[in-house]
Amino acid sequence: MRPAGVDDDVPMTLGARRFWRAALPVLVLILTLAAWDLVVRLNDIPPYVLPGPLLVWRTLVGDWAVLSGSLAVTLATALEGFALALVGGVGLAILFNQSRLLEYALYPYAVILQVTPVVAIAPLLLIYLPQQAAVLACAWLVAFFPVLANTTLGLNSVDHNLLALFRLYHASHWQLLWRLKLPAAMPYILGGVRIAGGLSLIGAVVAEIAAGSAGAGSGLAYRIAESAYRLNIPRMFAALLLLSVAGVVIFFALSWVSHLLLRRWHESALVSDN
Amino acid sequence: MADPDSAQPVVALRGVGKTFGNGTVALDRLDLTVRAGEFLSILGPSGCGKSTALRLIAGLSAPNRGGVELRGSADGAPPGVGFVFQEPTLMPWARVAGNVALPLELAGLPREQAAPRAAQVLARVGLAGFGDAFPRELSGGMKMRVSIARALVTEPSLLLMDEPFAALDEITRFRLNDDLLTLWQTLRKTVIFVTHSVFESVFLSQRVVVMTARPGRILTELTIDAPYPRDESFRTSPEYGAFCRHASQALREAMAMDEPVMEASAMEAAR
Numbered sequence: 001m002r003p004a005g006v007d008d009d010v011p012m013t014l015g016a017r018r019f020w021r022a023a024l025p026v027l028v029l030i031l032t033l034a035a036w037d038l039v040v041r042l043n044d045i046p047p048y049v050l051p052g053p054l055l056v057w058r059t060l061v062g063d064w065a066v067l068s069g070s071l072a073v074t075l076a077t078a079l080e081g082f083a084l085a086l087v088g089g090v091g092l093a094i095l096f097n098q099s100r101l102l103e104y105a106l107y108p109y110a111v112i113l114q115v116t117p118v119v120a121i122a123p124l125l126l127i128y129l130p131q132q133a134a135v136l137a138c139a140w141l142v143a144f145f146p147v148l149a150n151t152t153l154g155l156n157s158v159d160h161n162l163l164a165l166f167r168l169y170h171a172s173h174w175q176l177l178w179r180l181k182l183p184a185a186m187p188y189i190l191g192g193v194r195i196a197g198g199l200s201l202i203g204a205v206v207a208e209i210a211a212g213s214a215g216a217g218s219g220l221a222y223r224i225a226e227s228a229y230r231l232n233i234p235r236m237f238a239a240l241l242l243l244s245v246a247g248v249v250i251f252f253a254l255s256w257v258s259h260l261l262l263r264r265w266h267e268s269a270l271v272s273d274n
Numbered sequence: 275m276a277d278p279d280s281a282q283p284v285v286a287l288r289g290v291g292k293t294f295g296n297g298t299v300a301l302d303r304l305d306l307t308v309r310a311g312e313f314l315s316i317l318g319p320s321g322c323g324k325s326t327a328l329r330l331i332a333g334l335s336a337p338n339r340g341g342v343e344l345r346g347s348a349d350g351a352p353p354g355v356g357f358v359f360q361e362p363t364l365m366p367w368a369r370v371a372g373n374v375a376l377p378l379e380l381a382g383l384p385r386e387q388a389a390p391r392a393a394q395v396l397a398r399v400g401l402a403g404f405g406d407a408f409p410r411e412l413s414g415g416m417k418m419r420v421s422i423a424r425a426l427v428t429e430p431s432l433l434l435m436d437e438p439f440a441a442l443d444e445i446t447r448f449r450l451n452d453d454l455l456t457l458w459q460t461l462r463k464t465v466i467f468v469t470h471s472v473f474e475s476v477f478l479s480q481r482v483v484v485m486t487a488r489p490g491r492i493l494t495e496l497t498i499d500a501p502y503p504r505d506e507s508f509r510t511s512p513e514y515g516a517f518c519r520h521a522s523q524a525l526r527e528a529m530a531m532d533e534p535v536m537e538a539s540a541m542e543a544a545r
């Protein structure tokens with residue numbers, strides 16, 4: 001938590017604040033890269049132990065054909081897993097909301113699926129499913145629960161007076177769901193979705209690593225595993241960099257969608273104009 | 275009431291009791307009849323079961339004992355009911371027009387037919403041109419007007435209001451009281467108005483029903499025999515003061531406590 005007024009320790013105009021907000025992280029990045037480069041050069045560290053940032057960059061550009069193909073595979077898996085998690089999570093939460101019995105019967109198993117580490121499940125899934133399906137299942141598995149849990153919470157958090165109002169006007173089940181419960185739950189759902197986006201990538205990567213140790217695969221994580229075997233450390237770094245960038249892009253894209261959907265009315269997305 | 279037609283009861287509560295699941299007896303043998311076109315206030319201490327009674331009348335909950343009867347037109351069909359909650363209770367994701375049109379759309383009216391009617395009631399409560407605003411862009415008093423517009427949009431013959439102005443400042447509250455009376459006189463609806471303000475109940479209503487603290491029952495009722503339209507001059511008239519004194523005395527009895535009614539003594543001191 002940020003105590004009130006902490007922003008105001010240095011008097012700044014809005015423009016100056018915006019500038020520093022963007023400039024400071026960049027500055028930190030430059031300093032870090034410079035320090036990294038310096039450490040590698042001064043100590044003469046060989047590239048198979050720690051490559052310098054320039055070498056990583058050159059590898060990224062040089063191996064782009066291989067890496068971008070793998071990135072596409074991993075991203076496609078993550079996005080498919082994410083989409084399935086979204087549909088499954090919201091859908092199941094709606095079912096739970098319509099039927100308490102169903103919720104009582106199934107919710108514990110959703111929790112069990114969530115708390116079991118995906119690293120431990122992935123090798124098993126790889127035995128029983130084709131490799132691509134197993135990777136997808138892992139991405140889905142980790143992304144599914146945050147959507148389910150948040151949507152369930154949201155659907156149950158509807159203002160009771162608004163519920164009474166809808167009842168007064170004899171709203172049907174369907175109207176109640178579409179016109180009241182889902183819109184009211186939207187901020188919660190989007191919160192879950194933002195978490196799920198990053199998790200689906202993690203799920204896909206974990207499964208690919210497991211698959212990679214079995215000697216098959218084509219995703220980015222498989223490239224990392226493969227490069228590790230071959231002591232191609234610069235390529236490992238390049239692939240890792242791509243994964244991080246992909247994660248950040250997913251996060252910002254989902255935050256932006258969330259902002260677009262909520263900006264008109266929800267506190268979390270309102271720009272204070274005082 | 276000279277009109278014999280309007281003497282017919284719209285709402286009749288007979289020996290109504292309500293006990294909640296946790297054992298709280300909210301209402302105990304409540305009897306109440308409301309005539310068509312009447313403006314009735316229910317006055318009572320906090321927690322005496324006013325909201326509970328209103329929800330029973332609206333059909334939002336069922337009594338454990340006794341009966342709640344609603345009679346609308348001559349053919350016995352139930353009257354349309356509008357409900358105004360203590361909070362504005364608007365959907366924050368919908369524009370003002372969408373909020374007001376909601377009851378019509380829930381009833382299956384197509385949007386293009388609901389929209390003009392919503393605009394009409396919005397104009398009636400003094401919010402013409404605010405249809406495109408979101409609730410968060412409105413002041414507390416304006417939100418309450420939207421809530422009233424939404425209750426009026428189905429043209430109900432019975433309007434139930436649960437302390438609608440309790441959270442507002444006095445100036446806004448006075449203005450909305452005036453507006454409500456104007457609406458009532460033009461639209462001729464039956465209004466049941468719940469409040470814990472002696473002054474509001476006396477200023478607005480033809481009849482004030484005073485409820486006792488839990489379990490809720492009716493202690494007494496006062497007829498406020500003053501002509502409408504009522505305006506600022508009524509608020510400062512000696513008869514208004516007398517009505518208020520009676521009402522607050524009854525309220526004090528209802529609370530069955532020696533605590534003075536703060537509002538009343540403050541008002542008298544101010545005069």
Ligand SMILES: Nc1ncnc2c1ncn2[C@@H]1O[C@H](COP(=O)(O)OP(=O)(O)OP(=O)(O)O)[C@@H](O)[C@H]1O
Pocket residue numbers: 294295296298299300318319320321322323324325326327470488
């Ligand atoms: N859902 C509920 N479950 C259990 N008890 C309830 C419930 N709703 C109300 N009560 C109890 O019933 C009594 C009457 O409540 P009610 O809301 O009708 O009071 P009220 O007269 O409207 O009070 P206020 O003026 O503060 O709004 C209170 O004691 C309250 O605690």
Ligand SMILES: [Mg+2]
Pocket residue numbers: 324325326436437
């Ligand atoms: Mg109440």
